[in-house]
Amino acid sequence: MKISEALKQARNMLRTVAQRPLLEAELLLAHYLQKERIYLHAHPDEEVDEGYFSLIQRRATHEPLEYIIGEVSFYSKRFFIEPGVLIPRPETELLIDEVAKRIQGKERVAEIGVGSGIISAILKMKFPNLKIVATDINKKALAVAQKNFKRYGVDVKLIHTSLLDGVNEEFDIIVSNPPYIKRGFPLEKGLFYEPEEALFGGERGDELLQQIIDIFIKSSAKIIACEMGYDQKEAISSYLEQKGFQGSCEFYKDLAKLDRGFVLQKEEE
Numbered sequence: 001m002k003i004s005e006a007l008k009q010a011r012n013m014l015r016t017v018a019q020r021p022l023l024e025a026e027l028l029l030a031h032y033l034q035k036e037r038i039y040l041h042a043h044p045d046e047e048v049d050e051g052y053f054s055l056i057q058r059r060a061t062h063e064p065l066e067y068i069i070g071e072v073s074f075y076s077k078r079f080f081i082e083p084g085v086l087i088p089r090p091e092t093e094l095l096i097d098e099v100a101k102r103i104q105g106k107e108r109v110a111e112i113g114v115g116s117g118i119i120s121a122i123l124k125m126k127f128p129n130l131k132i133v134a135t136d137i138n139k140k141a142l143a144v145a146q147k148n149f150k151r152y153g154v155d156v157k158l159i160h161t162s163l164l165d166g167v168n169e170e171f172d173i174i175v176s177n178p179p180y181i182k183r184g185f186p187l188e189k190g191l192f193y194e195p196e197e198a199l200f201g202g203e204r205g206d207e208l209l210q211q212i213i214d215i216f217i218k219s220s221a222k223i224i225a226c227e228m229g230y231d232q233k234e235a236i237s238s239y240l241e242q243k244g245f246q247g248s249c250e251f252y253k254d255l256a257k258l259d260r261g262f263v264l265q266k267e268e269e
Contacts, residue, residue, distance in 0.1 A: 003029070004044035010056045017062055024065055028055045031069040062189040074118045080147045081116055084140045086198035088118045091254040092177050092227060096122050098252055098263050099175050099225045105129050107172035110221070112163055112212055113137075115198065117145030117156070119175060124154040133157045133169060138197065163215060170220040177227040178208045206235050216264065217243060223265050230258035240264070 001009075010025035018024045030037045032052045058068055064087055066072040072081045074088045075096065081087055096119055106129045111120045114134035124132055134156050136142050142158050149156050159167060179198055181187075182205035191199065201208045209228055213236075216224040228236060233251050240249055247266040254260035 001048055001050075002044065003040050003046050003048055006048045006052060007040065010053070013053075013056050013060050017060055018065075024059060025056065027065065027069065028052070028059065031055070063193055064190050067193060072116070072118075075122050077122075077152070079116055079118055079121070080144055080151065082140065082144050083193065084195055085138065085144045086115045086141070086194055088116060091260050092119065094252060094254060095119065095175070095177055095225060095227045095261050096126075098261065099123065099173065099223075100126055102223055102225075102263070102265070103127055103130070103173070107131075108170065109133070109173045109175060110164060110167070110169075110171040111135070112174065112176040112215075113178050113198075114145050114156075114158065115141050115177070117148040119177065120145070120156045121148050121152055121154050123175075124149075124156060125152060133159060133167065133171070135159045135161050135164060135167065137162045138195065141198075163211060164219075172220075172222055174212070174216050174219070174221045174224040175226070176212050176224075178212060180205050180209055180227070180229045180232065182229075204235070205229055206232050206239075209236065210239055213239065213243070213245075213264070217245065221266075223263065225261065225263045227261040228259070230254075230260065233259040233262075236262060 007025050011022045014021035014024055026037050026040055029040055029052055032055055055068055059065060066081050066087045067083045071078050072088055075093050105127050109130050109132045111134040114120055114136045120132050120134045124130055139160060142160055145158060179201040181199050183200045183203050209226060247264055250263045251259055252261050
């Protein structure tokens with residue numbers, strides 16, 4: 001089958017699962033052939049074997065494109081990703097932007113729940129003099145993060161632990177994109193392929209966020225930035241009031257104008 005014909009057939013097979021079926025068909029074929037997408041348009045009559053359609057079948061069952069090709073696009077860069085590690089979402093770029101606004105350049109940063117490493121990697125590329133320590137309870141995530149750090153030549157200390165348990169260092173800034181979905185919340189089909197522990201934050205969804213806030217309040221850190229669920233602003237505000245937090249709290253929205261995260265800053269002593 002020719003490339004042009006294969007792409008047409010693949011596009012039809014992906015119509016019900018992909019918002020841009022032709023683009024995904026091209027990305028999967030480029031991955032299968034180990035070529036750039038432009039190659040497909042320059043060689044429409046080249047033959048493609050049936051192995052390509054095994055990838056299309058996987059995508060047709062809602063397996064995420066990123067897991068199939070082993071890469072994800074984030075902050076205009078390509079990062080390694082594997083099943084068992086949360087796929088970064090575009091809205092997390094906003095979390096990085098919020099942190100970056102408040103960085104001078106030489107701070108000590110802790111990332112709680114490093115996942116694939118994209119937050120620490122981008123921050124380190126933006127601010128090479130940061131000292132970053134990143135933790136995760138998922139060993140597979142740590143391995144993928146290490147691959148991404150090596151890919152971009154950034155130095156980030158990785159620790160296998162929950163939250164900051166056993167980490168006896170002082171930090172200026174804490175950043176985290178923790179699990180924050182309420183347990184039992186109906187998920188899109190594609191999310192069933194992703195690790196539950198990276199999605200669900202507890203019975204209410206904000207339990208881990210509360211634990212991270214507690215860690216921040218007790219720590220030497222002056223700033224914390226976290227991603228959160230679109231419906232958790234009131235709960236976070238109430239918890240901060242309950243804890244008697246005296247500093248500033250700024251919530252930010254995503255591109256859909258939904259509440260998506262917050263930045264806390266302690267008062268100057």
